[in-house]
Amino acid sequence: MTTLFLSADRNLDDWIAAWRETAPDRPILVHGQDDYDPARIDYALTWRPPSGVMQTLPNLKAIFNMGAGVDAVVADPDRPPVPIVRLVDNDLAVRMSEYVVLQVLSHFRQAPAYAAQQARREWTPHDQPSAPSARVGLMGYGVLAQHCAPILLALGFNVIGWSRSKKPSDITLYHGRDGLPEFLARTDILVCLLPMTEDTRGILNADLIAQLSTASPVGPVLINAGRGGLQKSDEILAALQSGALKGASLDVFETEPLPADSPLWDAPNLIITPHVAAVPDPAATVTSITSRMTAFERGDPVAGLVDPVRGY
């Protein structure tokens, strides 16, 4: 079974090395580097795949994505109608939890304010609320958010979640558009880990920000590590400037890299990172993907199978 690496913008050197070491019995080719016969390709291994290539692979059996978010794959209307498998991997979940905990604590312990004071050589302590007084709302309660929740709970935060469907959970979980207002009204620090779909596009906007709780002295805060298309950046910027948002962390943007002239770079209390919340480790990820290929070939259940209608 031959796999074709397909990425418009990721440096694949580490991935190719990890693949050759971890799965020497599974041949790989790299689109744009290797000459190949399209009829020989069984699997596409994608990260923001260049459009139009997948439709040239007549014997494609499945698409395995090198990330959790499959919006760039689903967006190719000409891809063959084969199963899409997104990345579900413990290493990725650990990295996302690190990012989420770092951002929640940064805003909760007022790190941007102290950094600004340090730049001015100013010594001014601020009030320090207790963790149980702050409610963290996990927007999108999937694989990654469910990894974050127990860590935030262990730190003492109140943690609630919001998902598309109703499901059993250890935390209070709201679901669907009907459950959104109550979820937002009970959230001081909003962490968005939604996938980018037609339902979720632009959901992080002024109207949503206006519904967040203002009960905590450190909130409302917005953290987005989902996708840039989920947010209306100009409305988030305005909310930071007006104080409607006390702080924000954005890891993802509509245009990446974020243009140097974007006004977001100068927004108050905004922590910007360059889409690095959870960068998959090639060695861990290759093992996770090839074991899923084996399950697929045996006809066993495959974790991370995408529903193309839902889009995630």
Ligand code: NAP
């Ligand atoms: P997942 O397991 O598929 O979880 C997605 C969650 O979002 C589920 O709880 C789902 O609800 C919910 N959801 C989807 N559409 C919804 C809607 N319309 N209304 C309400 N809830 C909705 O995905 P994951 O593995 O946790 O990953 C989440 C996202 O993180 C990815 O799609 C990707 O965009 C992003 N990500 C970013 C980075 C980074 O470095 N910034 C790294 C990895 C992933 P149900 O539970 O009801 O299905």
Ligand code: GLV
């Ligand atoms: C990264 O953004 C991912 O979707 O895994």
